[in-house]
Amino acid sequence: MLEAETARIQAAYDRRQRKYDRASLGHVFGHQDRERHALELLSRHGITSLAEKTILDVGCGSGMWIQQFLRWGAQAENMVGVDVRTEALAKAKQILPDAVRLQQANAADLPFGAASFDIVLQATMFTSVLDSAIRSRIAAEMLRVLKPQGFIIWYDFLLNNPKNADVSGVGKGEITRLFSGCRLDLKRVTLVPPLARWLAPRSWFLAYAVSHLPPLCTHYMGVITRLIARA
Numbered sequence: 001m002l003e004a005e006t007a008r009i010q011a012a013y014d015r016r017q018r019k020y021d022r023a024s025l026g027h028v029f030g031h032q033d034r035e036r037h038a039l040e041l042l043s044r045h046g047i048t049s050l051a052e053k054t055i056l057d058v059g060c061g062s063g064m065w066i067q068q069f070l071r072w073g074a075q076a077e078n079m080v081g082v083d084v085r086t087e088a089l090a091k092a093k094q095i096l097p098d099a100v101r102l103q104q105a106n107a108a109d110l111p112f113g114a115a116s117f118d119i120v121l122q123a124t125m126f127t128s129v130l131d132s133a134i135r136s137r138i139a140a141e142m143l144r145v146l147k148p149q150g151f152i153i154w155y156d157f158l159l160n161n162p163k164n165a166d167v168s169g170v171g172k173g174e175i176t177r178l179f180s181g182c183r184l185d186l187k188r189v190t191l192v193p194p195l196a197r198w199l200a201p202r203s204w205f206l207a208y209a210v211s212h213l214p215p216l217c218t219h220y221m222g223v224i225t226r227l228i229a230r231a
Helices: 002-015 025-044 064-071 086-095 132-144 172-178 193-199 204-210
Strands: 055-058 079-083 101-104 117-123 146-157 182-191 217-226
Touching: 025 146, 025 182, 025 193, 025 204, 025 217, 055 064, 064 079, 064 117, 079 086, 086 101, 117 132, 132 146, 132 172, 172 182, 172 217, 182 193, 193 204
Parallel strands: 055 079, 055 117, 079 101, 117 146
Antiparallel strands: 146 217, 182 217
């Protein structure tokens, strides 16, 4: 089952390869909006420095989020990225420092010991996994490799994309089930991409204002932590 789902994900990515105009104002707006929310999230959870944090990016793709963490002060030797796609890892190796550890691995069977990381990140990875049992295995693996006082950073679609049958949104109810017994701090972010692409070139301020309306936001961003039992 795991091999079949992995092959399906690989084929889906191969089919929908798209080139993004990273200089477009719509793309820049979305990128800066994600960064702002992520930094606010880290600050809210008491992270003033990433220099000593061990960080795992599950489904790291071409390394965009790892680049972000390095810019925010994380140390390359403390960063690890895994992905099932060899071509994505090849791209990541081209742009990331050699000290970043990149490894081909399945998120449902992470090749790390228990309690290895302070922060485990997943960004738009879960929505590419359609099998509910494998989603549960991935969540369990993320918790297994997380240190007791560490936290998971979550960023993913909460809605289905009617134009893309290869992905399926993950709502708050499912996140709660996947991480049963954990505390969730989730917020709706990311303005509907077609609207952001249309609005940002015309009025950056209006795009910023509208992006604060939860019904027009397509993703959850947040932190998942274990509930620590009191003695």
